[in-house]
Amino acid sequence: MKEAFDFLKDLRENNNREWFQAHKLRYELALEKVITVADEILLLMRKDDLIETPTGKKSLQRIYRDVRFSKDKTPYKTNWSGGLRRATAQRRGGYYFHLEPNGRSYLAGGFWGPSKEDMKLLREHFSEEADEYRAVINGADFKKYFGEVRGEQLKKSPKGYDIEHPEIDLLRYKQFLLKHPVTDLEVLSSDFPEKAAHVFGKMRPYFDVMSSFLTTDLNGIEINLDVKS
Template sequence: MLETNITKGTFQFLNTLKKNNNREWFTEHKSAFKVEETKVKSFFSHVHDLLKTHDEIEKMKVFRIYRDVRFSKNKTPYKSNFSASFSRAGKHRRGGYYLQIESGNSFVAAGFWNPEKDDLLRIRKEWQVDTTELVEIINDTKFKKVWGQIVGDELKTAPKGFDKEDPNIEFIRMKQFIFVKKFTDDEVLSNNFANEVNDSFQTIRPYFDLMSSILTTTMNGESLLD
């Protein structure tokens, strides 16, 4: 039976790990980690099942607790969170879902983290022509209440080949196209958290549908799919 809630024990373990972020402590408490990891993985699987009621999901990926410190100034070996991503199925479905559980820093995110070069150019060319449908979607009252403003890395000026005075430059200079919704610890621990996560993901769908349509067609509206 899948876990349908996040428990206080998960936060307690992560907070203790954060204070004792070293290999010696982690080795001594590996069994406690395994207990919490199993519970959270089960919860992620529950969210995965909820997602599949309204979207086609290809796979769920649970990220490892171990940090890659090779290119980081922060050399602590472990993350202080559990996280997972959910990939949509098929070439005609674009966008991805992300869920992170961490005391004081739990959130869901959805969108396009690092579009490939060709995809990024295609998106920018679309915004150069028209952002009407995009603006309507992200300014919808229900959508905005859940997701707020679009965020992501962006250029300081116009990308090569685009006019810095373009009326849609605020979107054209973006390199990522992400929405984030944060949750308090009390919200994460509530019995309704999984449904709140799923409802948030379901609300992003009009944005995913628009971006999928853009990324699977040419500027002339011709399909790029075989």
């Protein structure tokens, strides 16, 4: 991965199309290094989870930025990133890696944009039976690896719930994100795929409880959800 990080460092200093085209071969060689790492992570994750992302290459996001609605018109991202999608409606949540030099790398996962139907189910469960969820997010491993659930929250209470509701801190969430920072040394080490798979594995108890909320109603009857987070 050193070549991949070195390329990003130079790209940050020369973020323009002329430089990128002149160094296209170097980009392609760096990309192959990242694909190899992504393939290794995918292989390890498939030992303990069902992942529908077919290959490491398919997991990667494009390096080209969409600048149409951005004040920043630099054409290229200065990070490597990708995601792994869990398979079937009963396995909710997804894994994400963001690899960027100078201490900006992290491993993440969760639910970036839950649908209206998903939010309704989650809030019903939080309001009626939050103990199982709280047991997970207050667990020692969760605190050690992720600290807390991150994501956008409402400033007040959601519609239909009193501001004094005992679970109001959970009911305000609109996103449910887990994040674990990784150092440059960790990313550049030969065992980084194992490190990534290990951290992703620590997300599973959280995904399991969220999946149980999102694939059953409050009486425990399974429902079919076509929309995935």
